[in-house]
Amino acid sequence: MDASLVRRVLMPVTAAVCAVALFGGCTGSPKESASPQSAAPKAANDLEADYQKVIRNVLPSVVQIQAGDSIGSGVVYDDKGHVVTNxxxxxxxxxxxxxxATGELELTAQLVSSYPDQELAVIKLDKVPQGxxxxxxxxxxxxxxxxxxxxMGTPLGLSSSVTQGIVSAVGRTVSEGEGGxxxxxxxxxxxxxxxxxxxxxxxxxLVNLDSELIGIPTLEAVDPGxxxxxxxxxxxxxxxxxxxxxxxxxxxxxxxHSGRAALGITARTVLDDSYQPSGVAVVSVAKGGPAQQxxxxxxxxxxKLGSTEITSVMSLAEALASASPGEKVAxxxxRGGEEGRVEVTLGEA
Known part of the structure; x- marks a missing residue:
């Protein structure tokens, strides 16, 4: 996805506050002895109870983080006070x-390390509260x-808020802009x-109905039009x-160990005569790196990387994000107007 189509979801402290509602609904197959009219409310009640159980289980592990003049969310990672966030x-x-989550206790924390290439960071509470x-x-x-x-998180400054949906797709490769x-x-x-x-x-x-963390919410899509x-x-x-x-x-x-594939080059986007991105020019190659070898x-x-057309540095980054270190790729x-093709064993970023 193009970088212009997504944006991070960090909340300025001074932003306006809106209401967030929790919605849910379901249909169920009635038992033989039950009428459709009686089975549907039971199924809805069962699902509602599932939601409430997950919220009771998980919400105590979700925190609000104030970093300077911005607010975001975090997830308690272990009992030593480590919190993972973006x-x-x-x-x-x-x-x-x-x-x-209860809002009754404000703590302080220090940065352990941030890894912007994967949009993750870990902070550690100065004092680990009981429970x-x-x-x-x-x-x-x-x-x-x-x-x-x-x-679960702190959308629009509303701590301990919950929204509901489904997994719409998996395996997406998404790029985030650097602005803002x-x-x-x-x-x-x-x-x-x-x-x-x-x-x-x-x-x-982002949790499933088994009260398990399956992801860290990071980006929202933006309508390009x-x-x-x-x-x-x-x-x-x-x-x-x-x-x-x-x-x-x-x-x-x-x-x-990043787990991210790399060619071992620095590069820039090349524009054609119509000023459209048309490839990636190699500026330098790392000594002994995959590209040089x-x-x-x-x-x-x-x-091209494999069968994927490469028109810009961003498209190259997205292609590499879908590959693995050690993988061989064409x-x-x-070079001088003539096309060449080599097999590269990808390294690690």
Whole structure:
């Protein structure tokens, strides 16, 4: 997805406050002995009870984070006071005010590390309150389109808010613009959801009906025609990525294995005679890196990665986000006006 179509969902402290409502509904198959009229209310009541149970289980693990003049959300990761959130929530700040779901206790926290390339960060509470509850992590491989999900966080400054929807798609690769505090990250395997994701939801929890965290809400889609939010299209970082990055930050204080494929080049977008993006020019290659080992040189213009057309640095980043370190891929390029093709074993960013 083009960077212009998504934006981060961080909430300025001074933003206006709106009401957020929780909706739900379902149809059920009646038992033989029950009439359709009696079975439908029972199914709705059962689903309502499921929602309420999930909220009771998960909401104590969701916190509000104030970073400078902005508000976002976070999820308690363990009983040692680590909280995972989005990199754009913490921004350039090092210290934070954290409010627990009940709103009765405000705590302070310090940055452990931020990893903008994957839009994740970990902060640590200065004092761990009694009864702090870590979220239960789900399994990304079991997330399916059509699953009912709840998004929890601080949308529009309203702490401990919950919205409901379904998993609309999985495996999305989404790019975020750098303007207005965005990190410019290109993130693969994102979970798309219809649950309302509003400014302030960033870093919160996307959970299933088993009370398991399946993603961290991060981006909302923007209507390219109208420029406003595209309702019902939000994106969450999958829990598998959250766990990989958070575990490394907690253990080593930084990310040592990104899991992100790389060519080992610096590059710029090339425009054609009509001023349209038409490829990626290699500015430099890392010594001993994948591109150099395959014979790619500065000045080459990359036009394809595998079967994917490459027209810009952003399209190259999105193609690489869908690949894995160690994977072999064909790179098509122009050199002196002549087309060439080499096989590259991708490295790690």
């Amino acid at each position: 990199a754009h929530v913490v921004g350039a700040e090092k210290s934070f005010n954290v409010t627990v 702090l509850k870590a979220a239960r992590l789900g399994d990304s491989s079991k997330v399916e389109v059509g699953q009912i999900v709840l998004a 505090g965005g990190t410019g990250a290109t993130i693969s395997n994102m979970v798309q959801t219809s649950a309302a994701i509003n400014p302030g939801n960033s870093g919160g929890a 109208l420029g406003g939010v595209a309702p019902g299209i939000g994106f969450a970082i999958p829990v598998s990525t959250v766990k990989s990055i958070a575990d490394q930050i907690i253990k080593d204080g930084r990310v040592t 395959a014979g790619i040189r500065p000045g080459d213009i990359i036009t 790179v098509t390029y122009l």
